Amino acid sequence: MDVLTRERAKPSLPFAGVFQLVDFPLSNLAHCGIDDVWLAVQYQPSSLDNEVANGRPWDLDRTRGGFRLLIPQAGVGVAEDGLAAGNADVLFRVREQIRAAAPEVLLVMSSDHVYRFDYDEAIARHCEKEAECTVVTTEVSLEQAVHHATVQANRQGRVTDFAYKPDQPPTGVIATEIFVYEPTVLVELLEELHSKLSGRSDGDDTGLGDFGEHLLPLLVERGSVYEHRMSGYWKDVGRPETYFEAHRDLLTGDPGLFAEPGWPVLTRTPQGPPVRIHAGATVEDSLLSTGCEVRGEVRRSVLGPEVTVGEGAIVSDAVIFARVHIEGGARVSWSIVDTGVVVGTRAEVGGSPRKSLPTAEELVLVGRDCRIAAGARLEPGARLEPGST
Numbered sequence: 001m002d003v004l005t006r007e008r009a010k011p012s013l014p015f016a017g018v019f020q021l022v023d024f025p026l027s028n029l030a031h032c033g034i035d036d037v038w039l040a041v042q043y044q045p046s047s048l049d050n051e052v053a054n055g056r057p058w059d060l061d062r063t064r065g066g067f068r069l070l071i072p073q074a075g076v077g078v079a080e081d082g083l084a085a086g087n088a089d090v091l092f093r094v095r096e097q098i099r100a101a102a103p104e105v106l107l108v109m110s111s112d113h114v115y116r117f118d119y120d121e122a123i124a125r126h127c128e129k130e131a132e133c134t135v136v137t138t139e140v141s142l143e144q145a146v147h148h149a150t151v152q153a154n155r156q157g158r159v160t161d162f163a164y165k166p167d168q169p170p171t172g173v174i175a176t177e178i179f180v181y182e183p184t185v186l187v188e189l190l191e192e193l194h195s196k197l198s199g200r201s202d203g204d205d206t207g208l209g210d211f212g213e214h215l216l217p218l219l220v221e222r223g224s225v226y227e228h229r230m231s232g233y234w235k236d237v238g239r240p241e242t243y244f245e246a247h248r249d250l251l252t253g254d255p256g257l258f259a260e261p262g263w264p265v266l267t268r269t270p271q272g273p274p275v276r277i278h279a280g281a282t283v284e285d286s287l288l289s290t291g292c293e294v295r296g297e298v299r300r301s302v303l304g305p306e307v308t309v310g311e312g313a314i315v316s317d318a319v320i321f322a323r324v325h326i327e328g329g330a331r332v333s334w335s336i337v338d339t340g341v342v343v344g345t346r347a348e349v350g351g352s353p354r355k356s357l358p359t360a361e362e363l364v365l366v367g368r369d370c371r372i373a374a375g376a377r378l379e380p381g382a383r384l385e386p387g388s389t
Helices: 023-032 045-058 087-093 095-101 119-129 183-200 215-222 240-251
Strands: 036-040 066-070 106-109 113-115 133-139 149-153 159-164 173-181 225-229 234-236 282-284 297-299 314-320 331-337 364-366
Touching: 023 045, 023 113, 023 119, 036 045, 045 066, 087 095, 087 183, 095 183, 106 119, 113 173, 119 133, 119 173, 119 225, 133 215, 149 225, 159 215, 159 225, 173 183, 183 215, 215 225, 234 240, 240 314, 240 331
Parallel strands: 036 066, 133 225, 282 297, 297 314, 314 331, 331 364
Antiparallel strands: 106 173, 113 234, 133 173, 149 159, 149 173
């Protein structure tokens, strides 16, 4: 996510103005009654402190079990020290903790996807098939499949082919990065792989990398990996263009993330004043968060908490984070603007893409606490590092 994640862990990125990405898997877990939850963070773990609040919004702040934040450690053993280089590597480094916890099943998911899903469905499938691993899948376009792991299964649902980010995807069915593992088999295979791969890497790198590099291919080869197809909306928002696209999906109607009253997305949302839209202002097809104040025009955009849009300013086709001030006469379009930015009077940020949705190269990304001077111009594709003037 480029300049937007220079100073924060990706799961703490805001979504739909008032949520964070990490809220979605944690809310799904809470609604499924899964209350032993570990959150493994390798980069900028302190950026998640306020958002996760020790698991309180999901009723995970308890004496036994509940929420645990797993961060990189030193001095715990040669193979466990340092930063992990992928999600399979993370699992290897906490394998002794997995052994000690002795769970019946181990559910693993990424925290940069938005979706509503009952994990119990996948766990039931896993137990029914007595699988060593169950992969939750969905279907996307072949163009999008190049960014994911593709999955092919036979009529019984057993996975027969697995390709990690292939240049020419054989199918649009992909792994959603939600996995159910048999814990004992998982730990044994991680140790087996480590013994084979440790000589090929340098320093603290175990060589295990991401799940799709060695772990899942080995499990598929063993013949006990099964697919569970997810229904409903799922989006990987870990890249600027898909993050922007997911927000556009919200503006055309709820794709299924928030429509179920019995399955709300839970979050730690700070309180603030009501939205204020002044006389003469225009707001169309947009989402406005707590404390926004609009005197200008807002069209097809998402505004985070306490955003101000000055008189004569136009915000169109943009995602604006919290406490951004867009001064009078400024124009912001086809951009993602981080927290605390000031866009000066008559400044122009962004421009129209070639197609209906922008590529990453066409989006403007403005990092946290930037100051864009009066009359300044940021062309499509521009990047401002956090704190830039």
